Amino acid sequence: MAAFELTKEYLLAIEEAIENRNTEYLTAELEEHFPADIAAILYEVNGEQAHYLLQLLDTEKGAEVLSNIEKEDLKKFIKEQFTVEEISTYVNLFDSDDAVDLLNQLPIEFREKIIASLEDREQARFIIDLMHYPEDVAGGLMQKELVKVKMGQTVSECVEEIRDQAENVDKVYAVYVVDDHQILKGIVSLKQLVLARRNTRVENIFEEDIVYVDTTKSGDEVAQIMQKYDLEAIPVVNALGRLLGVIMIDDVIDFITEKAEDDIQKMAGITDDVEEDDSVWKLAKSRIPWLVIGVFGSLMAASVIHQFENILARISALAMFIPIMGSTGGNVGIQTSSLIVQSLSEKTPLEMSLGQRLVKVVQVALINGIIVGIVAGVYVYIIGEPDLFWVVFLSLISVVILASFMGTITPLVLEKFGVNPAIASGPFITTANDLIGIGTYFLIASSLLNLQ
Amino acid sequence: MAAFELTKEYLLAIEEAIENRNTEYLTAELEEHFPADIAAILYEVNGEQAHYLLQLLDTEKGAEVLSNIEKEDLKKFIKEQFTVEEISTYVNLFDSDDAVDLLNQLPIEFREKIIASLEDREQARFIIDLMHYPEDVAGGLMQKELVKVKMGQTVSECVEEIRDQAENVDKVYAVYVVDDHQILKGIVSLKQLVLARRNTRVENIFEEDIVYVDTTKSGDEVAQIMQKYDLEAIPVVNALGRLLGVIMIDDVIDFITEKAEDDIQKMAGITDDVEEDDSVWKLAKSRIPWLVIGVFGSLMAASVIHQFENILARISALAMFIPIMGSTGGNVGIQTSSLIVQSLSEKTPLEMSLGQRLVKVVQVALINGIIVGIVAGVYVYIIGEPDLFWVVFLSLISVVILASFMGTITPLVLEKFGVNPAIASGPFITTANDLIGIGTYFLIASSLLNLQ
Numbered sequence: 001m002a003a004f005e006l007t008k009e010y011l012l013a014i015e016e017a018i019e020n021r022n023t024e025y026l027t028a029e030l031e032e033h034f035p036a037d038i039a040a041i042l043y044e045v046n047g048e049q050a051h052y053l054l055q056l057l058d059t060e061k062g063a064e065v066l067s068n069i070e071k072e073d074l075k076k077f078i079k080e081q082f083t084v085e086e087i088s089t090y091v092n093l094f095d096s097d098d099a100v101d102l103l104n105q106l107p108i109e110f111r112e113k114i115i116a117s118l119e120d121r122e123q124a125r126f127i128i129d130l131m132h133y134p135e136d137v138a139g140g141l142m143q144k145e146l147v148k149v150k151m152g153q154t155v156s157e158c159v160e161e162i163r164d165q166a167e168n169v170d171k172v173y174a175v176y177v178v179d180d181h182q183i184l185k186g187i188v189s190l191k192q193l194v195l196a197r198r199n200t201r202v203e204n205i206f207e208e209d210i211v212y213v214d215t216t217k218s219g220d221e222v223a224q225i226m227q228k229y230d231l232e233a234i235p236v237v238n239a240l241g242r243l244l245g246v247i248m249i250d251d252v253i254d255f256i257t258e259k260a261e262d263d264i265q266k267m268a269g270i271t272d273d274v275e276e277d278d279s280v281w282k283l284a285k286s287r288i289p290w291l292v293i294g295v296f297g298s299l300m301a302a303s304v305i306h307q308f309e310n311i312l313a314r315i316s317a318l319a320m321f322i323p324i325m326g327s328t329g330g331n332v333g334i335q336t337s338s339l340i341v342q343s344l345s346e347k348t349p350l351e352m353s354l355g356q357r358l359v360k361v362v363q364v365a366l367i368n369g370i371i372v373g374i375v376a377g378v379y380v381y382i383i384g385e386p387d388l389f390w391v392v393f394l395s396l397i398s399v400v401i402l403a404s405f406m407g408t409i410t411p412l413v414l415e416k417f418g419v420n421p422a423i424a425s426g427p428f429i430t431t432a433n434d435l436i437g438i439g440t441y442f443l444i445a446s447s448l449l450n451l452q
Numbered sequence: 453m454a455a456f457e458l459t460k461e462y463l464l465a466i467e468e469a470i471e472n473r474n475t476e477y478l479t480a481e482l483e484e485h486f487p488a489d490i491a492a493i494l495y496e497v498n499g500e501q502a503h504y505l506l507q508l509l510d511t512e513k514g515a516e517v518l519s520n521i522e523k524e525d526l527k528k529f530i531k532e533q534f535t536v537e538e539i540s541t542y543v544n545l546f547d548s549d550d551a552v553d554l555l556n557q558l559p560i561e562f563r564e565k566i567i568a569s570l571e572d573r574e575q576a577r578f579i580i581d582l583m584h585y586p587e588d589v590a591g592g593l594m595q596k597e598l599v600k601v602k603m604g605q606t607v608s609e610c611v612e613e614i615r616d617q618a619e620n621v622d623k624v625y626a627v628y629v630v631d632d633h634q635i636l637k638g639i640v641s642l643k644q645l646v647l648a649r650r651n652t653r654v655e656n657i658f659e660e661d662i663v664y665v666d667t668t669k670s671g672d673e674v675a676q677i678m679q680k681y682d683l684e685a686i687p688v689v690n691a692l693g694r695l696l697g698v699i700m701i702d703d704v705i706d707f708i709t710e711k712a713e714d715d716i717q718k719m720a721g722i723t724d725d726v727e728e729d730d731s732v733w734k735l736a737k738s739r740i741p742w743l744v745i746g747v748f749g750s751l752m753a754a755s756v757i758h759q760f761e762n763i764l765a766r767i768s769a770l771a772m773f774i775p776i777m778g779s780t781g782g783n784v785g786i787q788t789s790s791l792i793v794q795s796l797s798e799k800t801p802l803e804m805s806l807g808q809r810l811v812k813v814v815q816v817a818l819i820n821g822i823i824v825g826i827v828a829g830v831y832v833y834i835i836g837e838p839d840l841f842w843v844v845f846l847s848l849i850s851v852v853i854l855a856s857f858m859g860t861i862t863p864l865v866l867e868k869f870g871v872n873p874a875i876a877s878g879p880f881i882t883t884a885n886d887l888i889g890i891g892t893y894f895l896i897a898s899s900l901l902n903l904q
Contacts, residue, residue, distance in 0.1 A: 367733075
């Protein structure tokens, strides 16, 4: 079937059926949909309706539906609608990484009650193991469910292992080969298992050269490694090489897209992770910090202008070029910093030195500064203020060069101090360059014009 | 092994070994590395050296290495270093989608010679089939290599199909079930194949409810669907439901990350797809269009200020608040538009109507406008220009509201006309809002101050 698209009409039909407790219709409809599609429906109905729909599903499908809902949204829904017993039956069936993500959102008392009441004690152990790890490192992204075999076992035995694990492990791409100390030795892909004879031994078909990561590897790096080597799953080991879990590509993709969204919000000067449909207050709050910082920056620019008020009173045409200095500085700063941020996030093996970077940045800035300067210079003649030509021309070139410097150095410094450099491509650069641009302009203006 | 990291020292050793034609050392080293790592080395040495290294590998590994290199970079490398015969031996072994991506980069004469000289005639047919499709739709992302079985076949026969295809198909996650007319009927996952008895028939274990896409589906939508349903591969069919190919998750991830990078560059006002290590000219050129548009915008702002020169000559303190109007407008505009762009790209099933959006936007803007207005208002008193309080306060609130409107409407309009709305979060919004901000300010200033 092609992917399902939820329409307003369909949603109304569902809501009406819920009102009328038309379970027959609803059960038949839900039967038709994938868990991800049912999750999309739950997002659109209210908490009580969602809870009702969920109860129409068998627990297994219900758990799959819930694992398709963002953990933050799930938290609210669960706290309002669910008893501890209900949650445990679902959490029992979650992949261990999803279970931990959810439990981490809940208050501690709640969390402990759920773990205590889990029917599957292995799942409880998995969860407790995983809770140690921060969310955004390999340990926090991995799931404990995987299929392990030992050297000496045969293909038939591998198949039996998979069968035993089949109810716990949703997706299997490979079985992992470990020694008696649980040290990871290699993998046998499912394709190899399918093609091998049933009595072949693991050591004759396993692949020794495999890529793995340590539990402490950052999520970014895990994503880069999986992408580089085209992996659908990557094993996670501890410092001794013991196999602890596996990270699946679908969890990493979510990580990649969330990170891209987050970077874009940072660039846009939004501090919290918000969405258009959050509350008015939350939206307003997420914007205020950078707006206020921007205002302080602009008020500092106002003070700079204040200092030069007598030259401005004498030559009032100078005011006309305040905007161009600020905005050109801001635009150049963002163009420069976004490329630096991009190249930092790519971690190409051999990076340019700071010196090489700056030489290049100045060359680019000179070319663009001259072009921009000429355009503005022509305008100066057109409006009949030829005296201002050199002031405007030289100021613009200086502003472009200074803004390029700022745009290069800020993300590098932030990166050094462990701050996400994407923040530097945002309002910080605009604000700083506004100030630098206007300051440079008035300094050049007062020195050139006072000489005349 | 943990992921390989290329160091300067190692690279020097490799380069020296190439100079000395130390094939023994080099062959041993290359043996140790994954194709993706060898590709990273080729990126750092010059074309001649890369060609030499490649010749030390067997053709199969060589082809894998080349398919890890960006097609645009590969184009230059191939044109400079390779004969048509050499390329064909590699292209022969590429996945069909990679082969087409590469050939599309080459001049037509070259392309035709390569296709004509391909040893594997099936590959040639695959390539010709795929060349019809634009790069960024499902047809352009799919590969033709896949394992097909028919109803009535047994698990043993499926395994034989996989064995037959094993040399062509690198990754197999499932076999696709088709009828006599090649219409896609379902899939059998490798896990099911492993667990099933050898004489079981396909119709008893195949999964009927699967998600597929049409060749014309956009790459974005394919990515969203694969992400939503956690798929590692998705079949592609034509309008009649005939199975034509399959899209692998690794190709889609590349698509997602490229798109995120592209959006960020659009937001930053960079027109071409550039990287920090591109040439100075290319970098300068990619920035000029938006810089010049920004300059024109600022010059229009200059003309606005020109119109109000007499009020400015009378009250020169007014110039101090030019920057705050421009930059607050710009910041608010970008904050607003980036959220709209984000919510557009998520295509949540039921979007808010324009009216709902605007009501919300105005509420948020009012809160933020009042806060920003008060901060600036306090400053006005501090510097001893209390006459300007209402001008600055009311202008800022108006600017925040107008900029929020602009930030909401621009991406929606662009989306309607099929333009990537990310462009609207960039310099366009800043430039437009600079202008609107300054215009509003002087209008309010002249009407309020002339009344006094």
